[in-house]
Amino acid sequence: xxxxxxxxxxxxxxxxxxxxxxxxxxxxxxxxxxxxxxxxxxxxxxxxxxxxxxxxxxxxxxxxxxxxxxxxxxxxxxxxxxxxxxxxxxxxxxxxxxxxxxxxxxxxxxxxxxxxxxxxxxxxxxxxxxxxxxxxxxxxxxxxxxxxxxxxxxxxxxxxxxxxxxxxxxxxxxxxxxxxxxxxxxxxxxxxxxxxxxxxxxxxxxxxxxxxxxxxxxxxxxxxxxxxxxxxxxxxxxxxxxxxxxxxxxxxxxxxxxxxxxxxxxxxxxxxxxxxxxxxxxxxxxxxxxxxxxxxxxxxxxxxxxxxxxxxxxxxx
Amino acid sequence: xxxxxxxxxxxxxxxxxxxxxxxxxxxxxxxxxxxxxxxxxxxxxxxxxxxxxxxxxxxxxxxxxxxxxxxxxxxxxxxxxxxxxxxxxxxxxxxxxxxxxxxxxxxxxxxxxxxxxxxxxxxxxxxxxxxxxxxxxxxxxxxxxxxxxxxxxxxxxxxxxxxxxxxxxxxxxxxxxxxxxxxxxxxxxxxxxxxxxxxxxxxxxxxxxxxxxxxxxxxxxxxxxxxxxxxxxxxxxxxxxxxxxxxxxxxxxxxxxxxxxxxxxxxxxxxxxxxxxxxxxxxxxxxxxxxxxxxxxxxxxxxxxxxxxxxxxxxxxxxxxxxxxxxxxxxxxxxxxxxxxxxxxxxxxxxxxxxxxxxxxxxxxxxxxxxxxxxxxxxxxxxxx
Numbered sequence: 001x002x003x004x005x006x007x008x009x010x011x012x013x014x015x016x017x018x019x020x021x022x023x024x025x026x027x028x029x030x031x032x033x034x035x036x037x038x039x040x041x042x043x044x045x046x047x048x049x050x051x052x053x054x055x056x057x058x059x060x061x062x063x064x065x066x067x068x069x070x071x072x073x074x075x076x077x078x079x080x081x082x083x084x085x086x087x088x089x090x091x092x093x094x095x096x097x098x099x100x101x102x103x104x105x106x107x108x109x110x111x112x113x114x115x116x117x118x119x120x121x122x123x124x125x126x127x128x129x130x131x132x133x134x135x136x137x138x139x140x141x142x143x144x145x146x147x148x149x150x151x152x153x154x155x156x157x158x159x160x161x162x163x164x165x166x167x168x169x170x171x172x173x174x175x176x177x178x179x180x181x182x183x184x185x186x187x188x189x190x191x192x193x194x195x196x197x198x199x200x201x202x203x204x205x206x207x208x209x210x211x212x213x214x215x216x217x218x219x220x221x222x223x224x225x226x227x228x229x230x231x232x233x234x235x236x237x238x239x240x241x242x243x244x245x246x247x248x249x250x251x252x253x254x255x256x257x258x259x260x261x262x263x264x265x266x267x268x269x270x271x272x273x274x275x276x277x278x279x280x281x282x283x284x285x286x287x288x289x290x291x292x293x294x295x296x297x298x299x300x301x302x303x304x305x306x307x308x309x310x311x312x313x314x315x316x317x
Numbered sequence: 318x319x320x321x322x323x324x325x326x327x328x329x330x331x332x333x334x335x336x337x338x339x340x341x342x343x344x345x346x347x348x349x350x351x352x353x354x355x356x357x358x359x360x361x362x363x364x365x366x367x368x369x370x371x372x373x374x375x376x377x378x379x380x381x382x383x384x385x386x387x388x389x390x391x392x393x394x395x396x397x398x399x400x401x402x403x404x405x406x407x408x409x410x411x412x413x414x415x416x417x418x419x420x421x422x423x424x425x426x427x428x429x430x431x432x433x434x435x436x437x438x439x440x441x442x443x444x445x446x447x448x449x450x451x452x453x454x455x456x457x458x459x460x461x462x463x464x465x466x467x468x469x470x471x472x473x474x475x476x477x478x479x480x481x482x483x484x485x486x487x488x489x490x491x492x493x494x495x496x497x498x499x500x501x502x503x504x505x506x507x508x509x510x511x512x513x514x515x516x517x518x519x520x521x522x523x524x525x526x527x528x529x530x531x532x533x534x535x536x537x538x539x540x541x542x543x544x545x546x547x548x549x550x551x552x553x554x555x556x557x558x559x560x561x562x563x564x565x566x567x568x569x570x571x572x573x574x575x576x577x578x579x580x581x582x583x584x585x586x587x588x589x590x591x592x593x594x595x596x597x598x599x600x601x602x603x604x605x606x607x608x609x610x611x612x613x614x615x616x617x618x619x620x621x622x623x624x625x626x627x628x629x630x631x632x633x634x635x636x637x638x639x640x641x642x643x644x645x646x647x648x649x650x651x652x653x654x655x656x657x658x659x660x661x662x663x664x665x666x667x668x669x670x671x672x673x674x675x676x677x678x679x680x681x682x683x684x685x686x687x688x689x690x691x692x693x694x695x696x697x698x699x700x701x702x
Contacts, residue, residue, distance in 0.1 A: 034628070170634075201608070201609040209634055209637075210539060210634050210636040210637040210640075211537065211538050211539065213629060213634060213637050214538050214539045214540070214541045214637060215538055215541065215612065216541070217541045217542065217625065218541045218612035218613065218615050219612050221615055222612055247628060249624065249627065249628040250628055253621060253624045253625045253628055256617070256618075256620070257542075257615055257621060
C-alpha cells in the first residue's frame with residue numbers, strides 16, 4: 001500500500017449529546033463501558049463526497065503520486081446511498097427521475113481529481129468489510145493486468161442520513177472516509193495474505209441480530225486462524241493488530257480466542273466510533289504517520305461486515 | 318400384604334420414567350404417588366397422561382392394570398407433613414415400605430429462596446414423613462452429581478462435610494438437601510444422577526432441561542463459546558438407565574446411609590469430542606444447518622468466557638442475553654474437571670452400570686427434539702409434588 005489516508009468530519013458529539021438528541025438506543029454509560037466516547041457526524045460542510053475526495057487527495061500525497069498515475073479507481077461503500085451523489089451535489093440540470101440513481105460518486109470523484117487514466121468501478125454489499133474487498137480487488141487487478149495496472153486507488157465512504165440513529169448493534173456509528181492506493185512493487189504494507197468467510201444465512205441483520213452476535217467470535221477466530229495458518233505463522237508472530245472502531249471489549253475477547261497477545265492491539269487513535277468502511281484505515285493511516293512500528297512488522301487487520309462477511313488481511317509493514 | 322412405595326416428583330423429568338419402571342417390575346403392589354393439588358385440577362388425569370406419554374414415547378408395553386396399583390395422593394413437599402388428608406397420611410405411614418423422593422425444582426436460574434424451599438426444605442419434610450413410617454426399609458433420595466460443585470478430580474460417593482463452591486444455587490440447594498437427609502437416623506440411599514439425556518432407545522424426553530435447551534441454542538448458533546478446562550468431560554447417561562437403576566435400588570437392602578453416583582464416570586466424554594459429535598449430528602439432521610455453516614462453539618478458558626459474557630450481556634439483545642444468563646448457570650461447571658466414582662452405584666446395580674453408547678442416545682434425542690421442535694408438552698420449569 002503506497003498511500004493510506006482517512007478523513008473524519010470535523011464535528012463530533014459526546015455520548016451524552018447523542019443521547020439527548022435521541023440518537024442512541026443504549027445508555028451513554030453502557031456504550032462508554034464498551035469503549036465508545038463520541039461520534040463524528042458530517043454536516044453541510046463535510047459532505048460524504050467531499051470527505052472521499054479529501055481522503056483520496058491525502059492518499060495520493062502519502063504515495064507521492066499524481067492523479068494521472070492512477071490506473072483504476074475502486075469505490076467502496078457499505079450503504080447503497082454511499083454510491084450515489086446526493087442531489088445537492090449533482091448538476092442542477094439533473095432531472096429528479098430514475099436517472100438520478102445513476103449519479104455515481106465514483107464518476108464524480110474521477111472528474112474532480114482528474115483521474116483521466118483510471119478505469120472506474122465499485123464494490124458494495126459487504127457492509128463494513130467492503131473496503132477490504134476493494135483492496136483485494138485492487139491487488140487482483142495488479143496481478144491480472146501487469147502491463148496496464150500499476151496503481152489502484154480504493155476510496156471508501158459511509159455517512160448516515162441526517163437525524164439517523166447513531167447506534168447499530170451496540171456500536172456507536174461515525175461518518176468517515178478513507179483511501180488506499182495499492183501499487184505494484186511498493187515496499188510498505190505489503191500484502192501477505194487474506195481470508196474471507198461469507199455466510200449468507202446472516203444476511204438480514206434486522207432478523208438475525210442475536211445469531212450474528214453469537215456467530216461473530218467463532219467465525220472471526222476461524223478467519224484469523226486460517227489467514228495465519230496459510231502464511232505458516234503462529235498467533236504470537238503477529239506484531240500489530242489493527243482494530244476497527246467497534247467495542248473495545250470485543251477485541252480483548254477476540255485476541256484471547258485467537259491467541260494473539262493482547263499487547264499487540266494497536267491503540268494509537270482515540271475512540272472515534274465505528275465508521276463502517278473506514279475504521280481499519282483510520283488506524284492504519286495513524287500507524288503509518290506515527291512511524292514507530294518497525295519495518296517488516298506483521299500487521300493483522302480484521303473486520304466484519306453485514307452480509308455477512310468476516311475478513312482478515314495480513315500485511316508486512 | 319404386598320409391598321408399597323411412595324413416589325414424589327412423578328410428573329417431573331425422571332418421575333414418569335421411574336413410575337413406568339416400577340409398574341413394569343411389579344416389585345411393589347401399590348405405588349402411592351404424591352401430587353400437588355394445585356399443579357393440576359385432576360391430579361389422577363395428569364399422572365395418567367404423564368405415564369401414557371412416557372410409555373408411548375419410550376415404546377414400552379403398558380403395565381397390567383396400572384389404575385389398580387397407582388394411588389394418587391394429594392400432597393406438597395413444601396408443607397410440613399407433606400400429605401394433606403390426615404386419614405390418607407395415616408394409611409400411608411402404616412403401609413409404605415419405600416419412599417423415592419424425586420421431586421425437585423430443577424430451574425438453575427430460579428431464585429435461591431425458591432430452590433431452597435423446594436429442594437432443601439422439601440427434602441426435610443419428606444425425611445420427617447419417612448421417620449413416621451414404621452415399615453420403612455429405605456428412603457431413596459434422588460439427587461444430582463452437580464452437588465460436587467467446583468470440586469475437581471475424583472468425586473467420591475459420600476457427602477462431604479464442607480460445602481464446596483457451587484456453580485449455581487440449584488447445586489447448593491441439592492447439597493443442603495443431602496446434608497439434611499443424612500442427619501436422620503433412617504435407611505437413606507442418595508442417588509446422585511448425572512445429566513439425563515433422554516431415553517436411550519427412542520430419545521424420548523419427558524421434560525426438557527438445561528441440557529436440552531443448550532442443544533437447542535447450540536443448534537441455533539447462539540452458544541459461541543463453551544468454557545471448559547483442559548481434560549474436562551461431559552458426564553451424561555440415558556434417562557432409562559436412571560429410571561431402571563432407581564427402580565432396582567428401591568428393592569435393594571440398605572444398612573443405614575449410602576451415596577451412589579449413577580453416572581458415566583470413567584466413560585464420560587471429553588468436551589471437544591462431545592461438541593464435535595453434536596455438530597456432526599446437527600449437520601446430518603437439522604434442516605438447513607449445514608447450509609448455514611454455523612461454526613462450532615469455541616472452547617475457552619474462564620477469563621475469556623467472563624469477558625465475552627460481559628461484552629455480550631452489555632449488548633442488551635434480549636434473546637442473546639437470556640441465553641447467556643441461562644448457560645452461565647451451568648456451562649462453567651466444565652471449568653472444574655472431575656470424574657465421578659460409581660462403585661456404590663455399580664454394586665447396587667449388581668455389576669457395571671450399562672451407560673450404553675452416548676452417541677446413539679444423543680442421535681435419538683436430537684431426532685426426538687427436532688421432531689417435537691424442541692417443545693416438551695409438559696412445559697418447563699418447577700416440578701414438584
